[in-house]
Amino acid sequence: MTDSFESIFKDKNKILVVMAHPDDNEIVCGGIVARLIDEGKKVRVVVMTNGGKGMRDRTDVNEEQFAKIRLIEQKKAGVELGLSEDDMFNLNIADGELEDSLENIGKIVYHIREFKPDIIITHNPEEKINTFSEDTKWVNHRDHRYTATLVLDAAYPYSRDTAFFPEQLKNGLSPHCVGQFLMSDFYTHPDAKYFEVGKYLDKRRKALEKHTNGLDQEEIDSFMEEIQKENGHFETLRYLNTD
Numbered sequence: 001m002t003d004s005f006e007s008i009f010k011d012k013n014k015i016l017v018v019m020a021h022p023d024d025n026e027i028v029c030g031g032i033v034a035r036l037i038d039e040g041k042k043v044r045v046v047v048m049t050n051g052g053k054g055m056r057d058r059t060d061v062n063e064e065q066f067a068k069i070r071l072i073e074q075k076k077a078g079v080e081l082g083l084s085e086d087d088m089f090n091l092n093i094a095d096g097e098l099e100d101s102l103e104n105i106g107k108i109v110y111h112i113r114e115f116k117p118d119i120i121i122t123h124n125p126e127e128k129i130n131t132f133s134e135d136t137k138w139v140n141h142r143d144h145r146y147t148a149t150l151v152l153d154a155a156y157p158y159s160r161d162t163a164f165f166p167e168q169l170k171n172g173l174s175p176h177c178v179g180q181f182l183m184s185d186f187y188t189h190p191d192a193k194y195f196e197v198g199k200y201l202d203k204r205r206k207a208l209e210k211h212t213n214g215l216d217q218e219e220i221d222s223f224m225e226e227i228q229k230e231n232g233h234f235e236t237l238r239y240l241n242t243d
């Protein structure tokens with residue numbers, strides 16, 4: 001298992017992370033984001049939904065209150081990784097209600113045209129079932145699938161072509177092409193790449209622990225354990241280069 005950090009990020013300065021829920025950035029790529037910032041890269045995180053339905057069986061808060069709590073937790077967690085408040089966005093779409101719509105493509109196009117990333121990190125758009133190993137599988141959350149689908153559509157062709165969302169261009173933005181992606185939940189894919197984050201374990205755990213209401217300790221421990229490989233700590237993402 002080799003570290004692909006250098007080979008993939010050496011010629012990139014701006015990394016856009018687009019995730020479905022307020023805790024997904026820390027779960028999917030918290031170590032990578034901390035390492036990118038440490039190495040002087042510019043990272044912007046855009047979260048699609050507010051996570052307001054993640055309270056499970058709790059009855060002491062309603063969806064609106066819970067969403068507010070989760071947005072605060074998203075910011076606190078991002079700060080642990082080294083992000084500034086200006087680098088973090090939440091589109092405040094209702095949890096579980098993200099649709100594959102032109103309107104939502106436009107919201108991501110805006111960030112691509114404004115931030116002009118060299119590569120985008122997002123979820124898995126292809127599978128309804130994620131496979132970590134023969135014994136460990138889970139349903140790929142609908143919000144995750146749709147987030148990744150929206151991201152790929154936003155990147156091509158909607159951010160590039162001036163005929164899409166022309167009102168954005170009148171407001172000072174310009175078209176942008178981005179053709180490289182890293183995607184979560186492709187552990188067994190031939191294009192899975194590994195990113196060593198051993199130096200950033202503390203930051204990763206502290207960031208996960210800021211999601212006091214979104215995650216329980218058992219989940220945090222399992223997310224930390226998941227990245228432990230035989231020769232280090234690696235976050236795993238599938239690399240797609242369409243350039």
Ligand SMILES: [Zn+2]
Binds near residue numbers: 144
């Ligand atoms: Zn999620």
